[in-house]
Structures are given as C-alpha cells and as structure tokens.
Amino acid sequence: MSELIQAVLDSDEKSDIRQFISELRQQEKRYLLRNDIVNAFGEYCTRHQKPEHFYHSSHLGKLIYYTQEIIQEDGNFCLIVRPTIASQEVYRLSEDLSVDQMTVQELLDVRDRLVNRFHPSEGDILELDFQPFYDYTPTIRDPKNIGKGVEYLNRYLSSKLFQDPRQWLESLYEFLSVHSYNGLQLLINGRIKSQQQLSDGIKKAIAFVSDRPPEQPYEEFRYELQVLGFEPGWGNTAGRVRETLEILDELIDSPDHQTLEAFVSRIPMVFRIVLVSAHGWFGQEGVLGRPDTGGQVVYVLDQAKSLEQQLQEDITLAGLDILGVEAKVIILSRLIPNSDGTLCNQRLEKVHGTENAWILRVPLREFNPKLTNNWISRFEFWPYLETYAVDSEKELLAEFQGKPDLIVGNYTDGNIVAFLLARRLKVTQCNIAHALEKSKYLFSNLYWQDLDEKYHFSLQFTADLIAMNAANFIISSTYQEIVGTPDSVGQYESYKCFTMPDLYHVVNGIELYSPKFNVVPPGVNESYYFPYSRLEDRVMSDRDRLDELLFTLEDPEQALGKLDDPTKRPLFSIARLDRIKNLTGLAECFGKSEALQEHCNLILVAGKLRVEDSSDNEERDEIEKLYQIIEKYNLQGKIRWLAVRLSKSDSGEIYRVIADRQGVFVQPALFEAFGLTILEAMISGLPTFATQFGGPLEIIQNKFNGFYINPTNLEEMAEIMLEFVSKCDQNPNYWYEVSTRAIDRVYSTYTWKIHTTKLLSLARIYGFWNFTSKEKREDLLRYLEALFYLIYKPRAQKLLEAHMER
Ligand code: UDP
Numbered sequence: 125m126s127e128l129i130q131a132v133l134d135s136d137e138k139s140d141i142r143q144f145i146s147e148l149r150q151q152e153k154r155y156l157l158r159n160d161i162v163n164a165f166g167e168y169c170t171r172h173q174k175p176e177h178f179y180h181s182s183h184l185g186k187l188i189y190y191t192q193e194i195i196q197e198d199g200n201f202c203l204i205v206r207p208t209i210a211s212q213e214v215y216r217l218s219e220d221l222s223v224d225q226m227t228v229q230e231l232l233d234v235r236d237r238l239v240n241r242f243h244p245s246e247g248d249i250l251e252l253d254f255q256p257f258y259d260y261t262p263t264i265r266d267p268k269n270i271g272k273g274v275e276y277l278n279r280y281l282s283s284k285l286f287q288d289p290r291q292w293l294e295s296l297y298e299f300l301s302v303h304s305y306n307g308l309q310l311l312i313n314g315r316i317k318s319q320q321q322l323s324d325g326i327k328k329a330i331a332f333v334s335d336r337p338p339e340q341p342y343e344e345f346r347y348e349l350q351v352l353g354f355e356p357g358w359g360n361t362a363g364r365v366r367e368t369l370e371i372l373d374e375l376i377d378s379p380d381h382q383t384l385e386a387f388v389s390r391i392p393m394v395f396r397i398v399l400v401s402a403h404g405w406f407g408q409e410g411v412l413g414r415p416d417t418g419g420q421v422v423y424v425l426d427q428a429k430s431l432e433q434q435l436q437e438d439i440t441l442a443g444l445d446i447l448g449v450e451a452k453v454i455i456l457s458r459l460i461p462n463s464d465g466t467l468c469n470q471r472l473e474k475v476h477g478t479e480n481a482w483i484l485r486v487p488l489r490e491f492n493p494k495l496t497n498n499w500i501s502r503f504e505f506w507p508y509l510e511t512y513a514v515d516s517e518k519e520l521l522a523e524f525q526g527k528p529d530l531i532v533g534n535y536t537d538g539n540i541v542a543f544l545l546a547r548r549l550k551v552t553q554c555n556i557a558h559a560l561e562k563s564k565y566l567f568s569n570l571y572w573q574d575l576d577e578k579y580h581f582s583l584q585f586t587a588d589l590i591a592m593n594a595a596n597f598i599i600s601s602t603y604q605e606i607v608g609t610p611d612s613v614g615q616y617e618s619y620k621c622f623t624m625p626d627l628y629h630v631v632n633g634i635e636l637y638s639p640k641f642n643v644v645p646p647g648v649n650e651s652y653y654f655p656y657s658r659l660e661d662r663v664m665s666d667r668d669r670l671d672e673l674l675f676t677l678e679d680p681e682q683a684l685g686k687l688d689d690p691t692k693r694p695l696f697s698i699a700r701l702d703r704i705k706n707l708t709g710l711a712e713c714f715g716k717s718e719a720l721q722e723h724c725n726l727i728l729v730a731g732k733l734r735v736e737d738s739s740d741n742e743e744r745d746e747i748e749k750l751y752q753i754i755e756k757y758n759l760q761g762k763i764r765w766l767a768v769r770l771s772k773s774d775s776g777e778i779y780r781v782i783a784d785r786q787g788v789f790v791q792p793a794l795f796e797a798f799g800l801t802i803l804e805a806m807i808s809g810l811p812t813f814a815t816q817f818g819g820p821l822e823i824i825q826n827k828f829n830g831f832y833i834n835p836t837n838l839e840e841m842a843e844i845m846l847e848f849v850s851k852c853d854q855n856p857n858y859w860y861e862v863s864t865r866a867i868d869r870v871y872s873t874y875t876w877k878i879h880t881t882k883l884l885s886l887a888r889i890y891g892f893w894n895f896t897s898k899e900k901r902e903d904l905l906r907y908l909e910a911l912f913y914l915i916y917k918p919r920a921q922k923l924l925e926a927h928m929e930r
C-alpha cells in the first residue's frame with residue numbers, strides 16, 4: 125500500500141490529494157468511515173469535473189477504495205487502509221504530505237485522543253494480545269481458504285502425523301481404545317493390546333465379516349467379533365462393519381487425509397449435545413417476533429431437531445441402537461417465572477417431532493426477583509451468567525446421566541456460558557455468533573462509556589473476546605461474517621484491533637486465519653417452509669384464512685389499513701420492529717415511489733400496533749416512525765400492517781399465500797448477519813429483494829435467483845423492484861423463472877441435513893485432533909480466565925449491584 129500512496133504523491137495526482145484533504149479538513153466530521161470517504165471523493169470528482177476513470181482507476185481512486193477510515197487530528201490524517209481481506213495498514217499523512225506508517229498502538233492512541241480519553245501521564249493502558257497463543261498453531265495462508273478450517277487442519281495435521289508412522293499408529297490405537305458409552309466399551313477391547321495386534325486383528329476381522337451376507341445384522345455375529353477384539357460401533361450389518369474396517373485398514377497401510385476424514389466421521393463419539401441459548405424467550409410457540417427473540421430461536425430449535433435425527437441415524441448405522449445407546453440433545457435456556465403465557469416457565473419441554481431433544485430451562489438465581497422473575501434484555505443479562513453456568517452444570521449432568529460430548533454456544537451470552545461449562549467439564553466447545561453486536565452499532569467500542577448505561581458493551585465485547593478465543597471451533601453462517609468482503613470489514617475481523625478507551629486496547633483480538641473458523645450455513649425447516657406449488661401439502665382452509673388476514677380482514681387489534689385494491693401485487697416483509705431491520709426504510713421507499721404504489725401493495729408483518737403495548741425502546745421508536753411515514757406519504761389504502769404472533773405453520777403458509785398472488789419478499793435491513801427470512805421466502809418460491817449489507821450477499825446470486833438492494837438508497841431500491849415488476853407484467857414467465865431458481869438455491873445449498881452432517885463431522889474431527897495432537901491450550905485458557913475474573917466479573921458485579929437497587 126505504501127507504494128500506492130507513494131505513486132499518488134509522485135504523480136500529478138499530488139495536487140488532487142492535497143486539494144481533497146484540504147476539502148476534508150473543512151468538514152466538521154473528524155472521523156470518516158468508508159461510506160463517508162467514498163461519498164466525499166465522489167463529490168470531489170464531480171466538483172472538479174474529473175473523468176470517470178479518475179474515480180475508479182487513478183492511484184488516488186484506488187487508494188480511496190482501499191481506505192476504510194480516515195481520522196483527522198491536528199491537521200494530520202490517519203488513513204486506515206485494508207489492502208486485502210483481513211489485513212490492515214495505517215498511515216499518517218501530514219500537512220506537508222509526508223507519509224509515515226503507524227503501529228496499531230499509535231492508531232489506538234489516536235482514537236483515544238479523538239474522544240478525549242488519552243491519559244499517558246497516568247500510565248499505560250492494558251493491552252490485550254492473543255497472537256502469541258496462535259503462534260504455535262497452524263494458520264491458513266490464503267484468505268480465500270478462511271472458513272474452511274477443518275479441511276486445512278486435516279491436511280496439515282495428517283501430513284505431520286503420517287511422517288512418523290510408529291507415532292501415528294500409536295495415537296490411532298490409543299484413540300480407538302478410549303471410546304465408551306455409559307460403561308459399554310466401544311470399538312476395541314483388551315484383547316487387542318498393541319498397535320501391531322490392531323493391524324493384524326483388522327485383517328482377521330475383515331476376513332471374518334467378508335464371509336457373511338452383507339445384510340446380516342450385527343447382533344448375529346457380535347460375540348464372534350468380540351473374541352477377535354472388536355466391540356460394538358463398527359456397523360449395524362456385516363457389510364457396514366466390513367466397510368468401516370476396510371477404511372481403517374487403508375488408513376494404517378497408506379494413510380491420507382481423505383481416508384482419515386472418512387474414518388473419523390464414522391467413529392461413534394458424539395451422543396450428547398448441549399446447545400446453549402441463554403437469554404431469550406426460548407419456546408416452540410408464542411415467542412417469535414419479540415425483542416431479542418428472532419432467528420436464534422428458530423435456528424437452534426431446527427438445529428436441535430436435525431442434530432437429534434442425524435445422531436440417531438448415525439447410532440443406528442454404527443449398530444449401537446440395539447444396545448440401548450441413545451442420542452440426546454438439550455437446548456439450555458433460562459427459565460422465566462413470569463412467562464407471559466408461554467411455556468418459558470417450564471423446566472423441561474420436549475422438542476416437537478423428536479424422540480430425545482429437550483428444552484431444559486434453568487432459572488437465574490433470585491438476586492432481585494423483580495428482575496430475575498421476568499424477561500431480561502440481552503444487554504442486561506451479564507451478571508447472571510456465571511452462577512447460571514454453575515447451576516446448569518448440575519442440571520445437565522443429571523439430565524444426561526453423565527457429561528455431554530459437545531457444547532455449542534449461541535450469541536455472546538450463550539458462548540460465555542459454553543466457555544464456562546466446557547472448561548469445567550473438559551468438553552469440546554463450539555461457538556455460533558448469530559450476530560456480533562460490535563459491528564451492528566457504529567462506534568460502539570469508541571463511545572462505550574457513553575453507551576454503557578444502556579448497552580453494557582464493555583461486558584459484551586470482553587465476553588466475545590473470551591469466548592471466541594476459547595472455542596475449539598467456531599461455525600459461521602457466511603464467509604463474510606468472519607472476514608467481510610473486499611470493501612467491508614467482517615464481523616469477527618472487527619475484533620482484531622480496537623480500543624475500549626480507559627479500559628483496554630486490543631492489538632490482536634482474534635486470529636482470523638485460524639483453522640478454528642468454519643463456514644456452515646443454517647437451513648430452513650422444510651416441514652413448515654416449502655414451495656407454494658406443493659398444493660397437496662397445504663391446508664386450503666389455512667390458506668384462505670391467512671389470505672383474508674393479510675389482505676382484507678378488518679380487525680383493529682391485529683391489522684391496520686384497508687387496501688383500495690387488494691389484487692395488486694404484494695410486496696411483503698416480516699421482521700421484528702428493530703431499527704436495524706429497517707421496515708420503516710421499506711415503507712419510506714414505497715412511500716416515495718408512486719410508480720411502485722401503482723403496481724403494488726405493501727404488506728408488513730411486524731411488532732405491535734400501539735406504542736403503549738411495547739416495552740422495548742427501539743420497537744416503540746419504530747412504531748411511531750411507521751405511523752409518521754404512512755401519514756407523510758399518504759399511504760392509506762396501499763399498506764397493511766399486521767401485528768400478529770404467528771404459529772409456525774401459519775408463518776410458513778403466509779409466504780406461500782403471497783406467492784399465490786405472485787408477490788415478492790423484501791428484506792431491507794441496514795445490516796443482516798444472515799437472514800433466515802430470506803431462506804424462508806426463497807424456498808416458498810418468492811422472488812426476494814434483500815439487503816446487500818451482510819449475509820444475503822452470499823445467499824442470493826444477484827439477478828439470477830434474487831436481487832440485492834441498498835437500503836441506504838431508497839430511490840434505487842424502488843427502481844430495482846419496479847423494474848422486476850414491470851418485467852413480470854410484460855413477461856409473466858419471468859416471475860416463475862426467478863421463483864424456481866430461488867427454490868433451487870435453498871434446496872441445493874441451505875438445508876439442515878447439509879448443516880448437521882458438516883457440524884457433526886467437525887465435532888468428531890476437532891475431537892480427534894484434540895486427542896491425538898494434544899493441543900496445548902492451557903496457557904491460552906488461563907489468560908482467558910484471567911480476563912474473565914479480572915475484567916468481566918468485577919464489571920458484571922457492578923451491574924448486578926445496580927440491578928439490586930432497582
Ligand atoms: N419471525 C416470526 N414472526 C415475526 C418476526 C419474525 O415468526 O413477527 C421469524 C421469521 O420467520 C424468522 C425469524 O423469526 O424465522 C427471524 O430470523 P432472521 O434470521 O431473519 O432475523 P433475526 O430476527 O434473527 O435478526
């Protein structure tokens with residue numbers, strides 16, 4: 125990058141950069157983000173009548189493209205440049221146009237000075253640096269392979285292990301000897317006493333099973349195999365046992381990473397899983413659409429069902445079901461005594477449609493019952509997590525009658541609980557972020573002190589750092605969740621280097637190139653969400669009821685607005701009424717476009733209809749704003765706003781009802797980490813217009829199976845939708861083409877079956893590597909514990925004291 129800056133300064137563009145920064149100096153803003161920078165440069169080019177290619181292809185144009193932030197300080201400019209994904213360089217451009225590269229520490233000091241929180245005379249600030257802990261672990265080299273951690277790890281560690289065949293066989297032998305389930309020995313027994321005996325024994329066992337009909341059930345030859353040293357777990361039939369043994373035989377004779385992966389994926393080592401989803405209303409009905417209770421609940425519930433089914437299938441295939449081995453999945457959530465008519469006050473609830481998946485709700489300790497008996501916002505939840513983990517450990521041990529094999533955390537609070545539990549129980553920890561709030565709230569770290577009373581980001585970001593570094597592996601829904609796109613910073617990437625003024629500086633918060641990161645997107649529940657055209661699976665009376673609810677029903681409790689012409693093409697959206705979800709932006713976009721109003725009605729399913737019914741500040745603001753927009757753009761007769769809590773089957777049918785009328789789905793969020801509603805809409809067959817900021821960019825292939833929209837440019841957004849609608853009017857086939865491709869996209873890439881197979885394979889492979897390579901993590905975990913006890917806990921205690929006074 126320094127060459128690019130030098131090229132600007134050595135060419136006739138020097139006068140441009142001088143002029144451009146002189147104009148920036150006139151701006152009031154001293155901290156410019158990428159959007160501001162790009163806009164300012166665009167305006168500069170227009171004002172100075174620069175040709176088109178100057179904006180894109182000049183040295184200065186390129187430099188601007190890579191510049192993420194500019195901070196102005198005493199006439200100097202600090203340029204934060206991101207030359208490639210997951211990298212950062214910082215330069216100081218002085219008034220005389222001299223350039224110096226700056227260190228991360230200097231950058232963080234500049235940021236502190238900007239908010240008047242730089243006090244060097246009082247001593248240094250605590251610096252958090254996790255890099256030394258990653259120095260001795262393998263790291264991916266090519267950024268495009270970030271998120272494919274397990275493939276890399278497998279190849280890397282296999283090649284290391286296979287270099288020393290004796291050691292490798294030793295590890296394999298040890299690994300095979302340790303498996304058991306409730307005292308039942310699995311895989312091999314004491315008759316096989318060494319790796320040599322293992323190798324010989326496998327050949328004998330293969331010869332033995334090869335003499336039997338492939339479909340012969342395992343129980344018919346179990347005892348003969350036992351005499352040869354082999355216990356249950358190899359397969360449910362002679363054919364399956366033979367296949368597994370042959371993979372192992374090949375692994376011993378000519379090892380390679382693919383055979384290793386195939387073998388480890390068959391090993392019965394995961395039976396019991398905990399999914400921690402701590403804060404929310406976690407229930408199966410009546411909880412969606414509430415603040416804080418969005419996609420995470422849907423995701424975890426569907427994941428639990430799918431995991432339980434897959435584990436059960438794997439157990440059956442391994443021949444273990446007949447021996448009483450059972451899969452069990454527990455969703456750990458909080459018990460809320462005042463549960464507003466939901467089942468969130470029940471300790472144990474079976475997950476519908478499963479044999480052995482449960483929601484286990486553990487109450488918070490009482491502290492102040494006025495608070496702890498009720499729902500508590502995710503921003504206020506921090507003081508309760510440690511004791512919650514202690515209490516949950518006991519409950520889990522009792523429910524499982526032993527330890528779980530895998531603990532998966534969800535969201536910051538669930539991840540920190542997963543960390544505490546995994547540490548106490550010595551179990552593999554997996555993290556799922558869903559949404560990292562740090563990148564959702566602009567400048568949330570820089571101004572944390574001003575925001576702390578409401579948001580407590582100091583606790584949240586400390587917890588994030590601890591949990592993400594502690595996790596054995598992390599699954600993300602998209603690549604960009606980890607490291608963003610060429611022009612935007614990823615959510616995990618934003619933890620790499622930041623300041624929490626007066627609290628600490630993070631100079632290296634996470635190793636983005638670590639193989640712990642794996643992209644495993646979620647799926648969509650196919651029993652509720654399926655194509656509108658599958659009429660045989662739809663209940664026509666529900667369809668008619670919901671059609672009436674959406675378009676004509678007059679009921680001021682549930683619906684606002686009477687459509688002048690209900691036959692117009694519906695533009696549909698469903699979301700919680702959060703500011704970020706930006707349904708008000710969609711209403712405004714619709715309000716501004718008379719052409720769109722001519723062709724379409726706007727149908728929103730969102731939040732509540734009355735401010736006084738909501739206890740959530742953001743939701744109240746959004747309700748008011750939506751009324752103002754309806755008023756301002758005179759949208760009566762063109763909009764329906766429904767405030768309904770839908771059952772699962774209704775929320776599936778509602779998309780299909782919209783598709784029956786050849787409607788479209790719009791997801792206008794200012795930022796969306798992933799966006800489950802997009803999958804729901806697409807699988808139902810709705811052409812979908814979704815925000816270009818976040819996960820939808822990876823789900824949708826623009827103009828092929830859906831469309832990107834920029835929610836900060838309402839005119840352009842309206843034009844894109846209008847163009848589609850006009851095309852459909854001219855060519856009725858167009859809607860069907862996009863609709864079919866949307867359906868195909870979900871079935872080919874976003875199913876729970878794909879997700880679960882991958883997740884379980886990750887759990888086994890990371891478990892295997894932890895065992896064989898004896899990954900040395902204790903020093904890292906000790907450092908993280910120190911942060912927990914010295915930073916997190918005292919702050920949580922202070923918040924608790926404040927809660928006690930309420
Ligand atoms: N949802 C719902 N009723 C509502 C709002 C949302 O059932 O009033 C469901 C929606 O169908 C989806 C989930 O909540 O399954 C929202 O997930 P998404 O990932 O789109 O967003 P999040 O709310 O997690 O940010």
Ligand code: LCN
Nearest residue numbers: 419558559797798799800
């Ligand atoms: C949280 C979000 O904000 C959504 O974008 C995701 O789809 C959801 O969690 C499930 O992961």
